[in-house]
Amino acid sequence: MRVLGVDPGLTRCGVGVVEGVAGRPLTMIGVGVVRTPADAELGHRLVAIERGIEEWLDEHRPEYVAVERVFSQHNVRTVMGTAQASAVAMLCAARRGIPVALHTPSEVKAAVTGSGRADKAQVGAMVTRLLRLAEPPRPADAADALALAICHIWRAPAQNRLQQAVAQHASALKGRTR
Amino acid sequence: MRVLGVDPGLTRCGVGVVEGVAGRPLTMIGVGVVRTPADAELGHRLVAIERGIEEWLDEHRPEYVAVERVFSQHNVRTVMGTAQASAVAMLCAARRGIPVALHTPSEVKAAVTGSGRADKAQVGAMVTRLLRLAEPPRPADAADALALAICHIWRAPAQNRLQQAVAQHASALKGRTR
Numbered sequence: 001m002r003v004l005g006v007d008p009g010l011t012r013c014g015v016g017v018v019e020g021v022a023g024r025p026l027t028m029i030g031v032g033v034v035r036t037p038a039d040a041e042l043g044h045r046l047v048a049i050e051r052g053i054e055e056w057l058d059e060h061r062p063e064y065v066a067v068e069r070v071f072s073q074h075n076v077r078t079v080m081g082t083a084q085a086s087a088v089a090m091l092c093a094a095r096r097g098i099p100v101a102l103h104t105p106s107e108v109k110a111a112v113t114g115s116g117r118a119d120k121a122q123v124g125a126m127v128t129r130l131l132r133l134a135e136p137p138r139p140a141d142a143a144d145a146l147a148l149a150i151c152h153i154w155r156a157p158a159q160n161r162l163q164q165a166v167a168q169h170a171s172a173l174k175g176r177t178r
Numbered sequence: 179m180r181v182l183g184v185d186p187g188l189t190r191c192g193v194g195v196v197e198g199v200a201g202r203p204l205t206m207i208g209v210g211v212v213r214t215p216a217d218a219e220l221g222h223r224l225v226a227i228e229r230g231i232e233e234w235l236d237e238h239r240p241e242y243v244a245v246e247r248v249f250s251q252h253n254v255r256t257v258m259g260t261a262q263a264s265a266v267a268m269l270c271a272a273r274r275g276i277p278v279a280l281h282t283p284s285e286v287k288a289a290v291t292g293s294g295r296a297d298k299a300q301v302g303a304m305v306t307r308l309l310r311l312a313e314p315p316r317p318a319d320a321a322d323a324l325a326l327a328i329c330h331i332w333r334a335p336a337q338n339r340l341q342q343a344v345a346q347h348a349s350a351l352k353g354r355t356r
Contacts, residue, residue: 042280043272046265050273070258080248083258084265087224091266094221095228102220 001156002029004062004093005148006053007141008070008086009078010045011038013052014141017060018131018149026150028131029060031142046088053092065093066152068144069102103151108144111151123147179334180207182240182271183326184231185319186248186264187256188223189216191230192319195238196309196327204328206309207238209320224266231270243271244330246322247280281329286322289329301325 001021007014013034020026034052036045057065067090070083093100106116112126124136124143130150137143179199185192191212198204212230214223235243245268248261271278284294290304302314302321308328315321 041272041278043268043278046269047272050269080257080261083261084268087262087265088269090221090262091224091228091269094219094225100219100221 001064001153002060002062003064003066003149003152004056004060005145005150005152006065006067006086006089007144007148008068008082008089009141010036010042010049010081010085012139012141013049013085013089014139014143014145015053015056016137016142016146016149017056017062018146018153020153022154022156026131026153028133028146030056031137031146032056033139033142042084046084049085049088050092053089057092057096057098062098064101064152064156065089065098066101066103066148067093068108068148069104071104101152103148103155107155108147108151111154112147120144179242179331180238180240181242181244181327181330182234182238183323183328183330184243184245184264184267185322185326186246186260186267187319188214188220188227188259188263190317190319191227191263191267192317192321192323193231193234194315194320194324194327195234195240196324196331198331200332200334204309204331206311206324208234209315209324210234211317211320220262224262227263227266228270231267235270235274235276240276242279242330242334243267243276244279244281244326245271246286246326247282249282279330281326281333285333286325286329289332290325298322 002019005016015034016031017029018026019029034049036048067086070079070086090100109118109123110116113122120140127143127146128136137146180197183194193212194209195207196204197207212227214226245264248257248264268278287296287301288294291300298318305321305324306314315324
């Protein structure tokens, strides 16, 4: 399973590609940041993010795209830009028919560190260890994008089981009403 | 001047095209709503909005796109979807090199009714009068999109004068430091 993780942001949009399956060592395929100038017009910044994401999709052909779920509660000032950057990432993936998964920051932290309240340094340290890197990816947005991809790979089996259970339950209900 | 107004939303994205110049009667060229099903995946909804906006741009070739500026303070539950729909509208316009202007809800209300606190009915009534329509456009999102376009046409001369004043001031300062 090859996953592109996207940590959305207008100034720095973290992107990271991880390959592997749950229960086996994971491999980092690529990591980077799509940047846009803070003084550019918002429309142009969104176009630059689109171009950047498209390049990552072209080059790495992920089967899934995992994007951080944005909450309006946090960082009220920057949350609009984060929501807009995440929309562009989701749009690029969905346009190609690539399934998009959203994971909350605490799901991601819990997946890679065991605690939903872990700090940036702890996430960076675990990403470095799990992907057997020489040093933590910089900036933190790049490490967060890799953490998102790892989270998605590890949660996928559970999500698949859940979906199967829901489908079975639904078909059982259907059978009953016939 | 031909302006496409966009009242962004995931479930209903209002779109309206108005042509005219400040100080002259305005003409409605088209009005409608781009809808996406609430039970569809977010990525697919964003793709549907992109397709809808592209169709409006193709058909009406506006010179400007005016989008409602989204604030995180209001309607915390729906604001993320609004921000994401607005990102798609801005992206579509900027990709074609069409200038994007953002106007706040109170700027729009003040422009068409004289009061920044006007309600939906008042905005609808004034849009109907200003565009000489037989009845108020439905739903309210469609009327709001037309109000955005009207606001942009009426504010444009003031904004141009402001930009000219800023440019003159900047060149005067430059002259002084030589």
